[in-house]
Amino acid sequence: MLTNTKPDEKIFQKNSTTGSYWITTFGCQMNKADSERMAGTLEKMGYTRADNELNADLVLYNTCTIRDNAEQKVYSFLGKQAKRKHKTPSLKLVVAGCLAQQEGESLLRRVPELDLVMGPQHVNNLENLLGKVDLGNQVAATEENFISEDITSARRESSICGWVNIIYGCNERCSYCVVPYVRGKEQSRYPNAIKSEIQKLADANFKEVTLLGQNIDAYGRDLPGTTKEGRKENTLTDLLYYVHDVQGIRRIRFATSHPRYFSKRLIQACYELDKVCEHFHIPFQSGNDEILKQMSRGYTIKKYKNIIENIRSLMPDASITADAIVAFPGETEKQYQDTLKLITEIGFDQVNTAAYSPRPNTPAAVWSNQLSEEVKKARLQEINDLVEKTARSRNKRYINNIESVLIEGLNPKNSSQIMGRTRTNRLTFVVPKNIDFNFSLGDEIDVRINEARPFSLTGELYL
Numbered sequence: 001m002l003t004n005t006k007p008d009e010k011i012f013q014k015n016s017t018t019g020s021y022w023i024t025t026f027g028c029q030m031n032k033a034d035s036e037r038m039a040g041t042l043e044k045m046g047y048t049r050a051d052n053e054l055n056a057d058l059v060l061y062n063t064c065t066i067r068d069n070a071e072q073k074v075y076s077f078l079g080k081q082a083k084r085k086h087k088t089p090s091l092k093l094v095v096a097g098c099l100a101q102q103e104g105e106s107l108l109r110r111v112p113e114l115d116l117v118m119g120p121q122h123v124n125n126l127e128n129l130l131g132k133v134d135l136g137n138q139v140a141a142t143e144e145n146f147i148s149e150d151i152t153s154a155r156r157e158s159s160i161c162g163w164v165n166i167i168y169g170c171n172e173r174c175s176y177c178v179v180p181y182v183r184g185k186e187q188s189r190y191p192n193a194i195k196s197e198i199q200k201l202a203d204a205n206f207k208e209v210t211l212l213g214q215n216i217d218a219y220g221r222d223l224p225g226t227t228k229e230g231r232k233e234n235t236l237t238d239l240l241y242y243v244h245d246v247q248g249i250r251r252i253r254f255a256t257s258h259p260r261y262f263s264k265r266l267i268q269a270c271y272e273l274d275k276v277c278e279h280f281h282i283p284f285q286s287g288n289d290e291i292l293k294q295m296s297r298g299y300t301i302k303k304y305k306n307i308i309e310n311i312r313s314l315m316p317d318a319s320i321t322a323d324a325i326v327a328f329p330g331e332t333e334k335q336y337q338d339t340l341k342l343i344t345e346i347g348f349d350q351v352n353t354a355a356y357s358p359r360p361n362t363p364a365a366v367w368s369n370q371l372s373e374e375v376k377k378a379r380l381q382e383i384n385d386l387v388e389k390t391a392r393s394r395n396k397r398y399i400n401n402i403e404s405v406l407i408e409g410l411n412p413k414n415s416s417q418i419m420g421r422t423r424t425n426r427l428t429f430v431v432p433k434n435i436d437f438n439f440s441l442g443d444e445i446d447v448r449i450n451e452a453r454p455f456s457l458t459g460e461l462y463l
Helices: 029-045 068-087 098-103 105-110 120-134 179-183 191-203 236-243 264-272 289-295 301-314 333-346 373-398
Strands: 002-004 020-025 058-063 092-097 116-118 138-141 161-168 208-213 251-255 279-281 319-326 350-355 402-411 414-422 427-431 444-452 457-461
Touching (some): 058 098, 068 092, 068 098, 092 098, 098 116, 161 191, 191 208, 191 236, 236 264, 264 301, 301 319, 427 444
Parallel strands (some): 058 092, 319 350
């Protein structure tokens, strides 16, 4: 029986069976944070983490729909689990995240073996939704839902670095992007709730937090309050000042920014606040103003360059990373070359690239000037080659530098090396000079960098 769910409806199944669970996460940092919260809920319910996806009693796919290939990967995974469920009917299959929100009940029809389809706004309601499944229902939870401050306890993948959601949803209407349709309207969390979560992380000996939002610079514009000067008081900048004094937290990051709202005041705060890391992820998407206009991005390349100049005037060695889309509908060769030119001129530390992929419910998906797959493939390969070259060149500035590295663990490919990140978010592998060197996760150590690759560094412990 198919049932829809009401957000405030409580289902309690005292005799519901649990067992082991497995979560596979696709997509962005927001999805990773959501998966940690759902894992926390499952363990609170009595589930234990499985050692293998094919042995788990409950399998949950937290999905992404920003690109078509991400969707197809999910369906491939689901096909294997659907076959497994025919042999093991007690297996619970759950699809969460953006694909679940986009497809809703149609996903249940496409994969009838599914027990639960739930959108991102229902992460906090997982326990009640599984209660309905235990009653024999096939459940779809994709209706709009207010995200309560009564946030679930996450099962953190790291014991050192923690995600902290500060704003859910997105009110932007970029012509290519499905996120506002699947993640809903912006909902900012209150500053005191955010600070309380960060304090709990500090109490648990976490050393770094990353503040998350689909459009993090929009934080607070749906919250009440203005200053005497008439300025909105609950901005991302205000939040950074507010949470900066949490004892025990050494590093603060935030993502993802939007150039339309990135302010000089925010840059000044990042410069003044010691714990805020010198790493800025600011997607530009295209290096051409006409394409940006068609994308409905709301800024020009001149404004974007001014942001980078303002950052580097205060923090010359700051790490700048970004996102870019090639082969947008109607993009000419010259417009594409403008994107390559921007990457070269700015010298990004890293750029996440993608060829345009039509998404349901977005304006650009139905435009008649779509480019061929051959053009998409060629442009994506060329831009990736440039990004790697630029990243390698940028990373050379670290050679012989002494960098502070926060230890996150051992190199999974070489256990003789310590692994961590610089304040600029460069993944760094460290070779201790002394084999008896004692360290703990969360320690900050000085490292002399002696090797730079496009996307990581290697160095020796500097004593």
